[in-house]
Structures are given as structure tokens and as C-alpha cells.
Amino acid sequence: MTNSHVSTPVDRSSERPPEHAAISSRASRLPRPAVRQLVPYAALVALLAFFTTQSANFLTVTNILVMAQSASILMVIALGATLVVVAGSVDLSVGAVATIVGVLAAHLSQQGHTSSIWLLVLVGALCGLVNGILVAYVRLPSFLVTLGTMFIFGGIAAKITGGYFVSLNYPSLSEAVNGKPIGQIPAGLLWMVVAIAVSAFLAYRTVFGRRVYAIGGNEKVAKLAGQPVERTKVWMFVFSGLLAGFGGLMLVARAGGSSPDMGEPFLLTAIAAIVMGGTSLNGGVGGPARTIVGVVIIEVLTNGLIIIGADPYYQNIALGSVIICAVIVTIKRSEMAAIK
Template sequence: MSSNAPTSPARTFSLSDWLRHNAISLYPFIVIVVLVAAFGIQNPYFATFDNAMNIGRQSSVLLLVSLAGTMVIMIGSIDLSVGSIVTLAGIVAALALDPFGPLTAIAAGVGIGVLVGLINGAILVQLKVPSFLVTLGMLSVLSGIANMIAGGTSIMFMDFSLTDFVNATVLLGVPNIIVIALLAAAILTFVAFKTVLGRYLFAIGGGELVAANAGVPVQRYKLFAFMLSGGLCGLAGVVLTAQVGAGTPTAGANMLLDSIAAIVMGGTALSGGIGGPHRTILGVLVIAILSNGMDVVGVNSFTQEVVKGAVIILAVASTIDRKKYQFIK
């Protein structure tokens, strides 16, 4: 018996459709290629292996902080306290190194970060205070605590075992600090796409009410996101302290702006539910290459601030999901 049911036409490949659907993913690659070509032409040193390792060293801590921010932005929230967590964790680690050794210093720094993330998340889910306001206040609180502990000066230490390890080169000429950051990125990418935690974070960012109606324990996983973010920032603080050989009360001062720029440049939408840690890696590369390239070709620091601010505006404009907003305020 033959069927007269109409058959759907075969779908043909359209390059324009493919480019339109993958524009956000391709954008960072295109920017990286353009920046490398432009800076390489202006200064041949930019395209050398040594400078590539410099870029890696300079951006490793930023990658850890940006990964932390990504986990919170994935649920549609934001953590403005990331830089202050880095600062406080670094100072705590510096104080713990001499009397207790490197392992305890690492645990203390990461533990401080997790604790702050727990407090941020608890205020958000229990007191219903928007994450922007919670973490903005926490930014100031932690900065004040860090300066009180440090007395406004750098905390020096004599045990350089952690510093030697972080700055050493073991694998194919790649500094350990880069390996640590890339390993963290690989683990976070696995968590985001291969675990229940990651799937729930995306679901909450994609539509909190829908996720709750589907049985997702939304409040619990919001708390987990902030704790994970705090722990990663704590690790970043420990690594930064080890890298520079001291805990300083201004260590994370510039981390917030650069991390948000990297996250949105990579393609993780501030509205949540889109992107992930894998894209943040590309965003950090864009920011790192841009900063390093401007240094190499001699752009002054004030102009660099202007360029980074413009990058954030353009990145947000290109990645924000306008369908989630009935009104743009």
C-alpha cells in the first residue's frame, strides 16, 4: 500500500545559516586571529614562543577568576566580589605559608573562598537579595578585611616552596601556572557539560521558573554555583600570591573588569543559560592578547582602559539574549 503523505524537502547546507547560528562561537576566534596578525606586524617579538608564555603567565590567574565568574553568570546571576576574594585568599595564604606550610596555605585560601561564596549564596537564596547588590557589598567588606589584616602593606613569607612550584616549568617548557589554569578549565568544562550540576546550572540560567517546575532544586544549586565560584577565586588568590612571592591588599583590584570582559567576550551571556567555561578560555585569550599586545606596541595604560571598556560594551551587545527581557531598562 502506497502512502500519499507529503515528504518534507531535503535540508540543504547553507553557509550563511551556519555562520548566523554560530556567530557567537566564531567571534572570539576571529578577534584572536585579527589581534595576533595586527600586533605581530607591528612588533615581531609579539609572535614569539617566549611572548606566548608571557601571555600564558599573565592570564592564568585571570582565567581562574573568569572561570569562577562564569559558573555564576551561567545561572543568570553575577559575582562582583571575585577580585576581593582573590585578595583576601592571597593574604590568608601568605600568612599561613611560613607557620603551616604550602598545603595548609592552599587549603586556607580555597576555604576562605568557599566560605565567602557560601555567604553570598545564602544571602541571595534566603534573604532574596539580588546577587548584584550582595556581591557589591561583599566586595567592599572583603577589601576592608584584607587591608585590616595586612595593615595596608604586603605580607612577605620565607617559605618559597609554593612559589618555586608555581613558577617552575615541567611539561614541554610550559610553566606550571599555565598548566594549573588549563587543568581547572578542563575540569570545569567537564562539570558544565557532563554532570548534573552543570546541566542544572544551565537550566536555571535558561529559565529559573521552568527549571523549578521541572523539579530542579533551584535554590540549592544557586548556592553551589556561588560556592564553586568562591573556591576558584580562593585558588586564584593562592596562585597569585605564590607567583609574585607576597600577599598584597590590592592583588585582585583589577580582576573584576577583566574577568567580566573575558566571560562575555567568550560568549557566555549575562542573561544566563548560554556559553560555558570552554568559551571563557577564548575570552581570556582575547583580553590577554589585547593587553599584552598593547604593552608590546607601547599603548599607554589610560588608552588600554578605554579599549577594555569598549570591548565589554561590544561583547555584551553581541551576546545578550534580548528575548529574555520584555523591557530594556
């Protein structure tokens, strides 16, 4: 209805453009929201169909397991950052956190302190804690805070190794990440399933997750409803750091050692996966289930292009195009949220 009368925007900071204009003209041209939500899935099905017809090796059990193993690190890191995005913030430091944990792991393994390597995920959580405190209590924009800590964590990592490749000398970590504990199932797939289960449970089934959605939907309302907004923000950054740190351990095991920029590519890919899945950068909508779709799309695309023997340079072009196409759809949705 056009006549749903809205009241009283006395808040001077939140000016809205004429809403009727935006909505009525756009709504008529775009598919319904329910249909639009399915677009990421449709894109995935289309990609699967395309690569299946192009190569007999694509849709095979072996290749699916390869893809699962390959996607696992991105999945773990992206799931951690998803809750932050749902709350309307962003964590740009995930790649640097993964790097610092990976570098420390390789470093410690060279010095023989292998027993404490698993505890390095707590370093990731600590990094998240720093982000969270700066965002929630010092009240700085998360974009700037995590941009700053991205450089700081990256710098610390480079300092530790002096910029050299350090090989990992801790077979049990390598086995836990690269091995096949159950039959042909790669360990990465299992870790991925654990990360999915934990983050989905947190997001959809806990009070904490609900608060994250409320903050993303409207922070003032969450506050007025008595929710501990600051504390929730700190915890969600800690969770993001924890998973990024774990991603770092997987990364160093996968690469067999650490280099000072190993986590870098994961930052933008993770954000791309989150947004492609349909989580709005404005916060409040989306979640882990959508990030899974985003990560799978990226993996299918990357893997598929290799399998059909496409020029590697085309990979990034294709990835970028798919991101933009997928985002067109999600952006419309988030614009609605911003305008209405």
C-alpha cells in the first residue's frame, strides 16, 4: 500500500529521500523479494550446469571433495566475518589475523614449541577483542578500526618472520588439516562443517545471535529494548577473530609454511562471499546460511574454470563479473532497507 503512513522523523541525522518515488518505480521492474532471494541459488545452479556440460571431470565425487577441501579456509574465515556484517559493521582485519596466527605457528614450530600452536587461535580471538573494544567502547567506525588493525597485525606478522617464508614443522597440524580422517573425506570438509554448525547455531539459535540481528536492524531500537549492544559487538568481533585465527592455522598447514602476506587474498574474497550470498552490508539481513552459498559459488567458479582449462587470467575477470551480477541483486534488497 502506498498509504501506510509513517510518522515523525524528528531525528535530524536520518534524512530520507522521498520513499514513494524510490519504491513504486523500482518495485514494478524488479522481481519480488522472495524471488530475488533465490537468485544466488539460481546462479549457483547455472554455474554447476555450465561446468558439468563443459567437462566430464567436474561433477565427480573426487572433484567435489577437492572443492570442499579447497573452499574450507575461505568458508571458516567468511563465516566468522558474517556476524560482523549482519550487525552492520565490517571486519577488514580477518586476512591479517589469519596471517599473524599462521606466521606465529610456523615460527613456534621452528623453535620446537609445538604444544602451544593450537592455542594460537586465542591470538586470533585477542585480535578480535582489540577490534571489538575499539568499535564498541571507543565508538570508532568498524571500517576504520579494522583497516588500521589490518595494517598493524600485518606489520607484526612481517616483523616476526622478517618477510621470509618459514616452513611449518608440526606434522600433527598438517595432518589435521590436510589429512583424510574418515575414508575419502578430507579434513578440511570436516572443519568446515564444524564452523558452519557453530556459526549457524550462534546466529540463528542463541540470544547472542538475535542481538546481532537486532543491532544490524536498528541499533537504537536494540539499545532501547535493553540489549547490551556494546558487549554483543565485542563478542562478535572476538568470534570473527577466532575463526580467522583458525583459518590462519589451516592456511599455514595447507601451504606448508608461512609468508607475511598469506592471509591477504582472503579478506576481499570473504567479503565478496558474504555479500554475494545476500547478507546486506547495511546489516540486519542475511547470515551464515547465505555465506555458505557465496563461498560455494566462488569455489565452483574457480575450480570449474581450471577444469575446463580456461586461461588463468580469465579467472579473476569471471569472478569479478559474477560478484557484480550477484551483488546487483542483493544491493536492491539492501537499498530497500536503507530507504524505507
